[in-house]
Amino acid sequence: MDKSEYIRQVLSRLPTLLEREKRAVEEELAAHFEDRMEPLLALHVSEAEAERRCAEAMGDPVEIGDALAKQYQSFFWVVLKDILTGFLVFFLIGAVIRFSLTTDFFGSVAARVNPTAGDREATALAVAVDWRMTVGNDTVRLYEAQVRQGVFTGYLCVYDRMPGGVTVDLKKYLWAENQRGTRKGVSSPAVGWNYGAQYYKIHLPVDPEDDHVTLCCRLYGEETRMTIPLEEVRG
Amino acid sequence: MLKKKQNIEHTQLLVLSLLAGEDMYGYQMIVELARRSDRTFEMKEGTLYPILHGLEKEGYVEAYQQTAPTGRVRKYYHITRKGSGLLSEEKEAWQRYCGAVNAVLEASLA
Numbered sequence: 001m002d003k004s005e006y007i008r009q010v011l012s013r014l015p016t017l018l019e020r021e022k023r024a025v026e027e028e029l030a031a032h033f034e035d036r037m038e039p040l041l042a043l044h045v046s047e048a049e050a051e052r053r054c055a056e057a058m059g060d061p062v063e064i065g066d067a068l069a070k071q072y073q074s075f076f077w078v079v080l081k082d083i084l085t086g087f088l089v090f091f092l093i094g095a096v097i098r099f100s101l102t103t104d105f106f107g108s109v110a111a112r113v114n115p116t117a118g119d120r121e122a123t124a125l126a127v128a129v130d131w132r133m134t135v136g137n138d139t140v141r142l143y144e145a146q147v148r149q150g151v152f153t154g155y156l157c158v159y160d161r162m163p164g165g166v167t168v169d170l171k172k173y174l175w176a177e178n179q180r181g182t183r184k185g186v187s188s189p190a191v192g193w194n195y196g197a198q199y200y201k202i203h204l205p206v207d208p209e210d211d212h213v214t215l216c217c218r219l220y221g222e223e224t225r226m227t228i229p230l231e232e233v234r235g
Numbered sequence: 236m237l238k239k240k241q242n243i244e245h246t247q248l249l250v251l252s253l254l255a256g257e258d259m260y261g262y263q264m265i266v267e268l269a270r271r272s273d274r275t276f277e278m279k280e281g282t283l284y285p286i287l288h289g290l291e292k293e294g295y296v297e298a299y300q301q302t303a304p305t306g307r308v309r310k311y312y313h314i315t316r317k318g319s320g321l322l323s324e325e326k327e328a329w330q331r332y333c334g335a336v337n338a339v340l341e342a343s344l345a
Binding site: 010024025027028029031032034035036038057058059060061063064067068070071072 | 260261262263279280281282284285288289292305307309310
């Protein structure tokens, strides 16, 4: 095998290299041939024989070419990788900004996991319960309640079905009814709301013989009702 | 027909060791490696270039053009600070390895 054929076979394994990179490889291999052949030519070995011996000493050109190819990344993939990285960074920054400006992700999660953490004035007498109803895209959750001295007190939170989703204030649309049809709306506590979840409390008079109250919500022309048994929350 | 020779182990270590002493070009490294190892290490010469290009891509060596003593312009390689750090690590690892092998051999010969 002569020098030209050897270098051609090496370069044939490097189709994705830029032209200037291929020229650099070609020049370096040609220089190696030149240096290796010099002492042989000085010993009056023919040029063809010197090239053949040099090619043998260099090793399999296909293997050399494949090994070189592993060291180079195609320019196309380098540019594509840079573009995709840029898009990903832009998207992540946008997502973080969107989250921080419009949602309280942790508030939304807390309402699901531990609503008392996101809440309001403390009450040691309330009983932990878990009654939920779906209103549009939101979940209304009664998480604590008690009946004392003829008054039902309930603690509610509202959160979007999607964690991190924004929820609106349902104060005007929520109420509770007793068995005589008396209605009472909800009030917002002094602390405990954020875009991720809304917190309310409700006070409703009940008679000793009452066995339930009804939590109601009217939104977008639809009324949703949930019956709350009083047996487990009577003090 | 071109015959395959057994690959040299720790070829990167050998190349970086050569360059730690002075900047060299490809053929010069082949000759120097054979000379220093008393011809124990004689690799297929073409395999040097993927190693050199890989070291260059990783930043362990850098290349430049210079006129060689032969009067011809050649691509010289220079070890970088990062390459010197890698060389130190590889040397330590090799010495640990040799120490362990020697310990086993000495125990078996005792």
